[in-house]
Amino acid sequence: MIDTDELVKRNAGFASDGSFAHLKLMPRGSLTIIGCVDPRVDPSDVLGLKLGEAAVIRNVGGRVTPATLRTLGMLSEVVRSRTGGPGPADYHYAVLQHTDCGITDLAAFPELLADYFDVPASGLDAKAVTDPVAAVRVDVEILKRDLRAGVFVSGLVYDVATGLIDVVVPPARVEA
Numbered sequence: 001m002i003d004t005d006e007l008v009k010r011n012a013g014f015a016s017d018g019s020f021a022h023l024k025l026m027p028r029g030s031l032t033i034i035g036c037v038d039p040r041v042d043p044s045d046v047l048g049l050k051l052g053e054a055a056v057i058r059n060v061g062g063r064v065t066p067a068t069l070r071t072l073g074m075l076s077e078v079v080r081s082r083t084g085g086p087g088p089a090d091y092h093y094a095v096l097q098h099t100d101c102g103i104t105d106l107a108a109f110p111e112l113l114a115d116y117f118d119v120p121a122s123g124l125d126a127k128a129v130t131d132p133v134a135a136v137r138v139d140v141e142i143l144k145r146d147l148r149a150g151v152f153v154s155g156l157v158y159d160v161a162t163g164l165i166d167v168v169v170p171p172a173r174v175e176a
């Protein structure tokens with residue numbers, strides 16, 4: 001077990017170099033990642049992101065669920081309150097899913113998935129939970145319908161065997 005003493009020790013190491021100082025709430029890279037909770041696929045690590053560069057939302061599968069959309073809506077309000085506007089026009093939202101994802105195991109529990117996506121069990125096929133390439137396309141389309149015009153949306157699939165990402169949906173602007 002990684003206990004609290006260990007966490008405190010590691011945190012002291014982190015705090016000692018001062019790299020966190022002067023960071024702003026708004027990510028420097030104008031980037032939000034939606035990724036999976038799987039400990040192998042931490043977006044900061046696999047995409048080489050630095051502290052303060054991206055907002056990261058993680059859930060089971062890195063899926064765009066109603067809860068994800070609610071979180072994004074809340075973040076937009078935070079940005080508006082801090083900056084007085086909608087945020088940078090070139091803001092980039094990236095969906096990062098991956099191979100060997102545990103969400104595929106949940107295909108055996110359609111009632112859980114139906115609740116997660118807020119769809120009837122008969123609508124789960126459209127969520128493509130067993131195919132990350134198809135799923136990332138599904139979720140990018142949902143984001144395009146939900147996000148403000150002008151921002152960029154992309155879809156990435158990370159291969160846990162090679163450590164490489166595949167750009168399944170290149171970044172494209174949300175149309176008005």
Ligand SMILES: [Zn+2]
Pocket residue numbers: 036037038060061062098100101102103
């Ligand atoms: Zn996963």
